Amino acid sequence: MTGEPRPIGGEARRALEQELADLRAERATVAATLGDSDSPGDAADQADELQRANQLERLDARITRITERLRESADAGPPSTDAVGVGSTVTVRFTDGTVETVQISEMAEGRAQTLVTADSPLGRALLGRRAGDTVEYDAPGGRSTVSVLSLGDPREGT
Known part of the structure; x- marks a missing residue:
């Protein structure tokens, strides 16, 4: 590497x-x-x-x-909680109101449903973003918008 x-x-x-x-x-x-x-x-x-x-x-x-x-x-060390990068855990809200927590990964892993690769349309759109940012990206179904709600694993605070 x-x-x-x-x-x-x-x-x-x-x-x-x-x-x-x-x-x-x-x-x-x-x-x-x-x-x-x-x-x-x-x-x-x-x-x-x-x-x-x-x-x-x-x-x-x-x-x-x-x-x-x-x-x-x-x-x-641990992924940054300031800006989205590879390894970051990100909670996002899609325009339909769906909220998901995903992890930005450098590679696809078939059994991990919450991984988003850094080179996917959503992954590329999220890289470098911060909590509060809203970004548009080209999804397979057309142009989509997602809002970054937070960075870091929400389970870590419990």
């Missing part, structure tokens, strides 16, 4: 930690299937062994990236 350390929100951190645990378990399973015998085997056995070795390389690379990202976020 390059640049200054970037914070990460709690939900995104938990998602990365879960992915890391899953990858480590998968790596252990794949590593256990690699043969350590000296017999060369047939071409199919060698091809299968090479495929598993390549899979280990991909798993190791992803494990390293996630570990570095988690370490970087720890160095960055």
Whole structure:
């Protein structure tokens, strides 16, 4: 990772930690299937062994990236509560009156319904905004407006 350390929100951190645990378990399973015998085997056995070795390389690379990202976020400290950034938890009100608390994330995570990626239309519109700001953005259904009610996880105050 390059640049200054970037914070990460709690939900995104938990998602990365879960992915890391899953990858480590998968790596252990794949590593256990690699043969350590000296017999060369047939071409199919060698091809299968090479495929598993390549899979280990991909798993190791992803494990390293996630570990570095988690370490970087720890160095960055908590997300800012002054202006919206990656890792921020933001409570917003849509024009239909719906209020939602979302977390700005650098990546999509399928099982996390409240994550908004920083490069999505809503995420881009919210970056750098402060509580009280109202912003317009291009949503899939057309132009939308959202008001920033607060920054920070509302559950932290309880």
